Amino acid sequence: MPLPTGDIIGLMLDNLRMRKSVFPISTGSTTKWARGLDIPRGGETVIYTGHMYQLLPYINASVKNLERFEDSFFGKLIFLARFFNKIFNVSTLMAIPYRSDVSEYNQIIRNIAMLLIQAQIEFGYLYESELYTGALAYDMGADDAFKEHARKVYSMLKDNGVKNLITVDPHTTNMLRSVYPTIIDGYDIQVKSYLEVLAEKDIEPVNKVDADIVIHDSCVYARCEDIVEEPRKLLKQAGYRVKEPKDSKILTHCCGGPIESIFPKTANQIGEKRIEQLKDTKAQNAAMMCPICLATLKKAARAEIGISDISTLLAKVYCNGQLRQGRST
Amino acid sequence: MLKVNPEFIEKVKVSEEFDAVACLNCGVCSAICPMEIQLLPRKIFRYAMLGLEEKVLDNTQNIYSCLLCKMCEANCPAEVHIAENVRFLRYYINKNVFKL
Numbered sequence: 001m002p003l004p005t006g007d008i009i010g011l012m013l014d015n016l017r018m019r020k021s022v023f024p025i026s027t028g029s030t031t032k033w034a035r036g037l038d039i040p041r042g043g044e045t046v047i048y049t050g051h052m053y054q055l056l057p058y059i060n061a062s063v064k065n066l067e068r069f070e071d072s073f074f075g076k077l078i079f080l081a082r083f084f085n086k087i088f089n090v091s092t093l094m095a096i097p098y099r100s101d102v103s104e105y106n107q108i109i110r111n112i113a114m115l116l117i118q119a120q121i122e123f124g125y126l127y128e129s130e131l132y133t134g135a136l137a138y139d140m141g142a143d144d145a146f147k148e149h150a151r152k153v154y155s156m157l158k159d160n161g162v163k164n165l166i167t168v169d170p171h172t173t174n175m176l177r178s179v180y181p182t183i184i185d186g187y188d189i190q191v192k193s194y195l196e197v198l199a200e201k202d203i204e205p206v207n208k209v210d211a212d213i214v215i216h217d218s219c220v221y222a223r224c225e226d227i228v229e230e231p232r233k234l235l236k237q238a239g240y241r242v243k244e245p246k247d248s249k250i251l252t253h254c255c256g257g258p259i260e261s262i263f264p265k266t267a268n269q270i271g272e273k274r275i276e277q278l279k280d281t282k283a284q285n286a287a288m289m290c291p292i293c294l295a296t297l298k299k300a301a302r303a304e305i306g307i308s309d310i311s312t313l314l315a316k317v318y319c320n321g322q323l324r325q326g327r328s329t
Numbered sequence: 330m331l332k333v334n335p336e337f338i339e340k341v342k343v344s345e346e347f348d349a350v351a352c353l354n355c356g357v358c359s360a361i362c363p364m365e366i367q368l369l370p371r372k373i374f375r376y377a378m379l380g381l382e383e384k385v386l387d388n389t390q391n392i393y394s395c396l397l398c399k400m401c402e403a404n405c406p407a408e409v410h411i412a413e414n415v416r417f418l419r420y421y422i423n424k425n426v427f428k429l
Contacts, residue, residue: 006423009423139397140393141418142423219399223400254400258397259393262394
């Protein structure tokens with residue numbers, strides 16, 4: 001028995017309207033990654049996380065519960081969660097993340113920030129002012145709620161004097177670079193993924209590796225944002241021998257993650273198909289560049305192939321040890 | 330017997346971006362869909378254009394199963410905005426069925 005699609009989307013949209021995120025978590029949780037990095041507050045150029053990496057540990061925990069509900073009577077009771085969610089944030093009850101997950105995903109954003117520092121890019125961070133972009137609401141076709149939210153995000157960026165954004169994941173990049181300009185008149189913010197910024201800078205590796213890596217392109221980066229060569233250039237420059245799976249670059253195979261919140265079991269089946277393609281290259285490790293791909297394929301891989309975010313691989317090679325350690329996570 | 334709702338397509342088409350009419354019905358999209366959904370997108374677009382609202386709504390689960398990964402778009406010979414069209418159908422269902 002599938003989960004009640006309307007109730008789940010309704011829950012997300014209520015959250016977006018009331019709490020400015022489809023899956024609200026505290027500002028302490030969204031900004032924790034930056035502790036000890038001394039990133040200046042605000043500025044014309046800022047790193048924009050869009051909360052995607054920070055949300056993943058909570059979404060993972062929530063999907064685990066949803067998987068249990070998917071074929072049970074309790075799935076029908078999600079409408080009750082929607083009712084109570086108007087009074088208090090039920091997401092916090094549905095999703096208690098593993099501490100190790102939180103630490104791992106925060107470290108990914110730290111690595112990205114440290115790579116930018118290493119490349120001598122000057123940037124600030126909006127800390128608790130930063131907002132989720134509304135990507136999931138857009139995908140679900142909830143255009144009214146999405147447009148209302150996008151205007152709030154744009155207004156927040158303008159109030160903070162932001163002119164350039166350095167994004168850390170494909171969905172946030174796509175929303176802020178390609179979707180917002182179609183719905184906001186006069187949108188004038190320049191957006192680049194950190195992979196583009198690093199590739200343009202010709203950052204030099206501190207160490208070099210000698211290993212095979214299979215690359216899993218993000219659908220959104222490859223097909224919507226034309227970000228295909230940058231990750232390859234950075235990996236090759238680091239010494240990796242980049243292997244291409246059967247479906248790659250603009251014809252990359254989806255990880256299944258986008259439907260995980262509504263059809264968790266089907267999402268996992270799609271992920272397993274992709275894992276087989278990655279394993280066929282005989283590489284021991286695969287590079288991801290999207291938090292959703294990372295979470296979905298890690299689960300589907302069942303440790304049969306190593307799954308790492310590309311930033312983790314790049315930080316090991318391009319950053320010196322002192323930067324990599326940071327002060328706290 | 331199927332009931333035809335001539336206003337259905339106009340209600341779905343909230344912007345000129347909706348271009349299901351450009352679909353040639355060649356089937357490349359169904360053949361390469363990672364979800365292996367035979368219905369999406371070409372058959373569902375036909376239902377929409379013919380005003381077969383009930384047939385579209387019977388397939389609500391399939392419409393929300395679409396990953397919006399755009400593998401179909403990357404291979405579509407008619408360059409149909411498939412993912413955007415699926416989003417339009419979701420918008421219609423969100424409004425008219427789920428009352429969101």
